[in-house]
Amino acid sequence: MSTKRYLIVGAGFSGAVVAEQLSSKHDCHIFVIDERPHIGGNCYTERDKDTGVMVHQYGPHIFNTDNKEVWDYINRFGEMVPFINRVKIVYKGQVYSMPINLHTINQFFGKTLNPQEAKEFIEQLADKSIEEPQNFEEQAMKFIGKDLYHAFFYGYTKKQWGCEPSELPASILKRLPVRFNYNDNYYNNPLQGIPKDGYTAIFEKMLEHPSVKLKLDTKFDASFDVSGYDHVFYTGPIDAFFEYKYGRLSYRTVFFEKHEAEGDYQGNAVINYADTEIPYTRIHEHKHFTPWEQHDKTIYFKEYSKETEPADIPYYPKRLKDDIEKLTLYQDEVKKLENFTFLGRLATYRYMDMHHVIGEALDIVKKIS
Numbered sequence: 046m047s048t049k050r051y052l053i054v055g056a057g058f059s060g061a062v063v064a065e066q067l068s069s070k071h072d073c074h075i076f077v078i079d080e081r082p083h084i085g086g087n088c089y090t091e092r093d094k095d096t097g098v099m100v101h102q103y104g105p106h107i108f109n110t111d112n113k114e115v116w117d118y119i120n121r122f123g124e125m126v127p128f129i130n131r132v133k134i135v136y137k138g139q140v141y142s143m144p145i146n147l148h149t150i151n152q153f154f155g156k157t158l159n160p161q162e163a164k165e166f167i168e169q170l171a172d173k174s175i176e177e178p179q180n181f182e183e184q185a186m187k188f189i190g191k192d193l194y195h196a197f198f199y200g201y202t203k204k205q206w207g208c209e210p211s212e213l214p215a216s217i218l219k220r221l222p223v224r225f226n227y228n229d230n231y232y233n234n235p236l237q238g239i240p241k242d243g244y245t246a247i248f249e250k251m252l253e254h255p256s257v258k259l260k261l262d263t264k265f266d267a268s269f270d271v272s273g274y275d276h277v278f279y280t281g282p283i284d285a286f287f288e289y290k291y292g293r294l295s296y297r298t299v300f301f302e303k304h305e306a307e308g309d310y311q312g313n314a315v316i317n318y319a320d321t322e323i324p325y326t327r328i329h330e331h332k333h334f335t336p337w338e339q340h341d342k343t344i345y346f347k348e349y350s351k352e353t354e355p356a357d358i359p360y361y362p363k364r365l366k367d368d369i370e371k372l373t374l375y376q377d378e379v380k381k382l383e384n385f386t387f388l389g390r391l392a393t394y395r396y397m398d399m400h401h402v403i404g405e406a407l408d409i410v411k412k413i414s
């Protein structure tokens with residue numbers, strides 16, 4: 046059997062998993078390209094020169110999964126230190142706990158309810174006329190009622206997504222738990238951690254095989270010669286691949302305002318801001334993502350959201366009605382291609398977390414080989 050040649054477009058988790066799996070299991074030549082000057086996609090981390098703090102350059106990435114295979118997989122490339130994300134949220138001058146839990150409920154309504162009482166209380170507030178929630182707003186009204194929804198979700202979501210929550214899919218809200226106990230862990234997934242030496246070190250290890258050749262600052266476009274490859278794994282935006290011939294899919298992007306200070310700025314890794322009068326959605330202070338490290342100085346970022354323009358990095362697929370129509374047209378084009386696999390958040394235009402991306406890439410390679 047001849048040695049296979051693979052092209053992988055994108056050195057984020059999708060591309061890195063495919064490169065690692067193929068290179069470790071098969072005799073092959075792999076060429077990985079990425080248009081950015083670094084590997085790791087949006088998971089890229091780098092130590093800040095002034096403060097020494099490990100910074101998640103594209104915003105906080107807390108690894109969490111319920112998939113043991115994915116957890117064991119990432120642990121092969123670097124030590125994951127257990128980390129529980131305990132998010133706070135500021136609303137009208139008070140600090141609450143997020144996701145909504147018994148503390149949030151009792152503080153917000155000025156009560157001292159126990160779990161059963163809180164459940165009954167919230168059930169009373171919830172809108173029982175909604176049977177099958179059709180969007181984010183209905184999902185919220187059905188499960189927590191209008192007061193909690195307006196305080197903690199309406200403003201934040203409008204800032205984050207730039208549209209009415211009633212235009213967004215219910216699945217976005219389903220990402221967050223609502224709890225009737227004092228558990229303030231942001232995620233439900235049992236396996237949670239942050240890489241001790243940052244995500245970039247993990248990617249370096251994944252891509253270190255001698256049969257993997259990496260070229261950064263290299264954009265993939267229609268002029269790229271793919272004729273010498275047996276298969277191409279494409280992880281870039283699906284609409285960019287087809288030169289936006291059916292129009293651009295909409296994404297939200299985020300941008301950060303960087304600040305430095307002495308000591309501890311906010312006492313927590315992430316604090317959300319629910320009020321619409323505050324233009325940013327949240328502040329992240331990155332030294333709190335590595336509580337095992339000591340730093341005298343601190344660095345924190347105010348995070349803002351906006352619509353993605355051609356020069357911006359796409360983050361969150363909006364998946365509005367119009368987008369889904371365009372997506373279907375692009376997906377029909379993908380089906381016509383031979384020897385191409387589209388995978389990952391941008392190439393499939395889905396709101397995926399790191400563990401979803403890794404899990405799907407592992408499955409895809411299993412099917413191919």
Ligand code: UDP
Nearest residue numbers: 134143197198199201202205217218220317
């Ligand atoms: N959300 C909100 N208030 C919060 C946190 C989240 O309204 O304090 C909404 C918002 O619409 C967000 C969604 O819930 O996009 C999912 O939140 P998650 O934390 O999963 O978003 P991510 O970490 O991916 O930005």
